[in-house]
Each structure stands twice: as structure tokens, then as C-alpha cells.
Amino acid sequence: MDLYGALDLDASATAADIERAYLRLARRYHPRINPGDRLAEERFRQVSQAYEVLGNAERRREYDRSRIVNHPATVEATIAFEGFDFSSLAQGHEAATFSEMFSDVFQDAARRVTSPERGSALELTMPLSFEDAMRGGHFPVSVVRQERCPGCAGAGRVSIAPVTCPACRGAGATRWARGHMVFTKPCDPCGSTGRLTFQVCRVCAGSGVQARSEVVTLVIPPGIDDAxxxxxxxxxxxxxRGGPMGDLYVTIEVSPHPVFSRDGRDLRMVLPVAVHEAALGAKVDVPTLTGPVKVKVPPGTGSGSKLRVRGQGIPSAHSADPALAGDLIVEVQIVLPPVRDERSKELLREFGALNPADVRAHLFGAQS
Ligand SMILES: [Zn+2]
Ligand SMILES: [Zn+2]
Structure with a gap:
């Protein structure tokens, strides 16, 4: 067996290619996904064993060397379960006993039949509007999860009246000959008893689980962060096989807000203020998460000045007390309202004449 071929790769594959190919194929041929399918089981074994060698940089180099000189390496021989050539093994540089060579195969078989396994994690992404993320609350989310099969209570098999095991014809073991050597292997399907007292569950085809969609309610704390x-x-x-449930992981995706941006527990925004409001002072409406509030712009406020609105930032995750919330930080941006009529222009000219100071003087201060 060519180990690269087993992973649908060639010898130029990178370590990442090998990793990806292994994960993809191991999932496709996993015995639990293909219960009772001997071909899938054999393919899964080849994929796993190819990965054991190619996934390890040192063992891969060794395999590559042996491949170049066309010398069948021990690792390759142990993988080719069928068509195994003992003469090449005898010449191999790594002597191994038969039990060592086959031990992992038998252990795999034993593990498959008996061990309960923890359920895998379920990952999903949940989009939230900015306002929902700030307020928090209860949010239902629909998930499709593998649930314990109702037909077999998760066991993957159901009891039946005992019958003779068809795999070993009641012998409790399978035997095969290779040349003049005879091998014996305990029978998996009947656990070496020669009799079957159960059959694979028809509802879940032996996996013990069944896909079911369900609504899970998430409790989102106020002010949850994006990601x-x-x-x-x-x-x-x-x-x-009755193993414990896996966990659900939800990644929160908070959409950006057109006005507010986050800065820790504070919110920031830019507030346009008309020239006359900034010069003379004014009370202006400022939006917050809970509705508009009046904010006092002091006379002579410059562009870029920051006004702090206490308690109108991001609410505390643990308390509704506004004293524990962040602040809203408002950055003033002075804007000139459109000046179209003659009267306004006249007033501005007059204003200029009354205030002849050069507002750009500081830019040239170093030269004068
Ligand atoms: Zn079942
Ligand atoms: Zn049997």
C-alpha cells in the first residue's frame, strides 16, 4: 500500500495537506458513520495508519527514503494486512513480533465495540444587532444536534432472541491461513461468544444518535463583545454508545452601529454642532441607547472637544445600575450651516471684522 495514495495525496504533499486529507477521510470512513461496512472499516484503518507515519516528520522521512530505494519498509508491511509478505519483513531493518504488529488492530476493534464516547462539540455563530448586544437578554437559537437515538436509548443495538453468529458460524473466532501459517482472531460481532443476542438498531444504523433540530435559549449578558x-x-x-453529551459553543457576531463605537465600557460618537451653538453655548439632543438626552455644549466649545455623558455607555453585565455603566463620550465636530442669504453673509463679514485675529497664527509661530 502506498501511504500517500491512502490519503489521496502524492509525495509533494505538505504537512498541512496531510492533516487536512486525514481529517477529511477519517470522517468519511469512520466506522461509526459506516456501521457494518467492512470496506469503509478497512479504508479507515489504512487512512489512520498512513497518517500515523506521514503525520510524523521523522517517520515520514524514513518512509520517503525507503520508498525511493523501493525497499518495503516495516511500517508499510504492517499496514498491508492482506497480501502481507513475510519475506520482506524478515529482511526489514525493524524486526517486530506478530503480536506487536497486530496489537493496535485488535485494540481498535475492542475499543469500537465497547467504549462509550463523549459527544462532539457543536459550534455555531450568532449574529446580534448592536442594540441587542448592548441590552442583552434571552435569545432563542436553532441548532441541529445529534441526540441519543430513541430506538435503542443510545446503545446502537437492540436485544434479540439469540441466534448463531453468521460471521464466525458459532466458533467465536475467525481463522485464516497465509502460506503454512494460520491466524486466529476473536470474532468482533459476537464478542467471541459464537451467538448474537442483539442486532444493530434500525433507527440509527448503530450510531446510537439521531439528528434533531432544537431551539436553545441563550442568556446574553448586557454589553457582550463582538467575537x-x-x-x-x-x-x-x-x-x-451512551457517552456524555458534548458542549455547545456559540460565537457572537455583533454588527457595527452607524453612530456608536465601543471603547471598553464606554461608547463613542461624533456630534455635529453648528458654529453659533459652539460659540454661544447650547443645549442639544444627543442619541443614547435608551433614547435622546439633552447635553449642554458650553460657550466657546472647539471642534474635537470631548463631552462625557455619565452612565450612557455600555451597561454593566451584572447590574442594571446606571452608576456601574460606562460613559458616552461625545466628540464635538463644528459644522457651518449653509449660508445662502445676503443677510447671513453680511453678519458673517461683520463678525470677521470684529474678530480680526489670525486663527492660523500658531502654525507660523516658529518662523516669526
Ligand atoms: Zn438506535
Ligand atoms: Zn461470531
Missing amino acids: ARMAVPGRGHAGA
Whole structure:
């Protein structure tokens, strides 16, 4: 067996290619996804063993060397379960006993049959409007999770009246010969008893789980950050063969706001203020998360000045007390209202004449 071929790759594959190919193929041929499918099971074993060598830089170099000189390496021989050539092994540089070579195969088989396994995690992304993220609250989210199968209560199999095991014809073990050597392997399907007292569950085809959509209500704390990740224990996929449930992970995606931006617990915004309001002082309406509030712009406020509106920032995640909330920081931006009529122009000329100071003098201060 060519290890690269087993992963649908060639020898130029990068470590990342190998990783990806392994994850993709291991998922496709996993025995739990293909219960009772001998071909998938064999393919899964080849994929796993190819990855064991190619996924390890040192073992991969060794394999590449042996491949170039066309010398069948020990690792390759152990993988080719069928068509195994003992003469090449005898010449191999790494001697191994038969039990060592096959031990992992048998252990895999034993693990598959008996062990309950923790359910895998369920990941999802939840978009939230800026306002919802600031307010927090209860948000329903629809998830499709693998639940324990109702047909077999997650066992993957159901009891039946005992029958003779068709795999070993009641012998409890399978035997095969290779040359003049005879091998014996305990029978998996009947656990070496020769009799079957259960059959694969028809509802879930032996996986013990079944896809079901469900609504989970998330409790979002006020002021949650963009990209925050929430864990909901026990709401992921069901475990195989009665194993515990995995966890649900939700990544929050907060959409940006057209007016406000976040700065820790504070909110920031730019507030346009007309020239006469800035010069003479004014009370102006400023938007907040809870509606407009009046803010006093002091006389002579310059562009870029910052006004702090206490308690109108991001609410505390733990308390509704506005004293614990952040502040709203308003940056003043002076704007000139359109001047179209003669009277306004006349007033501005007069204003200029009354205030002849050069507002750009400081730019040239160093030269004069
Ligand atoms: Zn079932
Ligand atoms: Zn059997």
C-alpha cells in the first residue's frame, strides 16, 4: 500500500495537506458513520495508519527514503494486512513480533465495540444587532444536534432472541491461513461468544444518535463583545454508545452601529454642532441607547472637544445600575450651516471684522 495514495495525496504533499486529507477521510470512513461496512472499516484503518507515519516528520522521512530505494519498509508491511509478505519483513531493518504488529488492530476493534464516547462539540455563530448586544437578554437559537437515538436509548443495538453468529458460524473466532501459517482472531460481532443476542438498531444504523433540530435559549449578558464565545455545557451532540453529551459553543457576531463605537465600557460618537451653538453655548439632543438626552455644549466649545455623558455607555453585565455603566463620550465636530442669504453673509463679514485675529497664527509661530 502506498501511504500517500491512502490519503489521496502524492509525495509533494505538505504537512498541512496531510492533516487536512486525514481529517477529511477519517470522517468519511469512520466506522461509526459506516456501521457494518467492512470496506469503509478497512479504508479507515489504512487512512489512520498512513497518517500515523506521514503525520510524523521523522517517520515520514524514513518512509520517503525507503520508498525511493523501493525497499518495503516495516511500517508499510504492517499496514498491508492482506497480501502481507513475510519475506520482506524478515529482511526489514525493524524486526517486530506478530503480536506487536497486530496489537493496535485488535485494540481498535475492542475499543469500537465497547467504549462509550463523549459527544462532539457543536459550534455555531450568532449574529446580534448592536442594540441587542448592548441590552442583552434571552435569545432563542436553532441548532441541529445529534441526540441519543430513541430506538435503542443510545446503545446502537437492540436485544434479540439469540441466534448463531453468521460471521464466525458459532466458533467465536475467525481463522485464516497465509502460506503454512494460520491466524486466529476473536470474532468482533459476537464478542467471541459464537451467538448474537442483539442486532444493530434500525433507527440509527448503530450510531446510537439521531439528528434533531432544537431551539436553545441563550442568556446574553448586557454589553457582550463582538467575537465573544459562549459555552453551553451539555447542549452539543449526544455521546455514542451512551457517552456524555458534548458542549455547545456559540460565537457572537455583533454588527457595527452607524453612530456608536465601543471603547471598553464606554461608547463613542461624533456630534455635529453648528458654529453659533459652539460659540454661544447650547443645549442639544444627543442619541443614547435608551433614547435622546439633552447635553449642554458650553460657550466657546472647539471642534474635537470631548463631552462625557455619565452612565450612557455600555451597561454593566451584572447590574442594571446606571452608576456601574460606562460613559458616552461625545466628540464635538463644528459644522457651518449653509449660508445662502445676503443677510447671513453680511453678519458673517461683520463678525470677521470684529474678530480680526489670525486663527492660523500658531502654525507660523516658529518662523516669526
Ligand atoms: Zn438506535
Ligand atoms: Zn461470531
